[in-house]
Amino acid sequence: MGVPKRKTSKMRLRTRKASHRWHAPLLNKCAQCGSTIASHTACPSCGYYKGRQVLSINA
Numbered sequence: 625m626g627v628p629k630r631k632t633s634k635m636r637l638r639t640r641k642a643s644h645r646w647h648a649p650l651l652n653k654c655a656q657c658g659s660t661i662a663s664h665t666a667c668p669s670c671g672y673y674k675g676r677q678v679l680s681i682n683a
């Protein structure tokens with residue numbers, strides 16, 4: 625059975641755990657209307673994604 629050769633140090637453990645910390649989602653601006661949107665997502669306010677209309681918005 626494979627077992628760790630060395631004990632994980634407190635610093636190494638904490639450094640690893642620090643990468644699991646929650647961070648705020650990265651938000652971009654819509655190229656069409658300028659509203660704040662999550663990346664890789666069609667804009668909910670104007671329905672544009674990658675420069676073309678992909679959602680029908682009934683305003």
Ligand SMILES: [Zn+2]
Nearest residue numbers: 654657667670
């Ligand atoms: Zn938009």
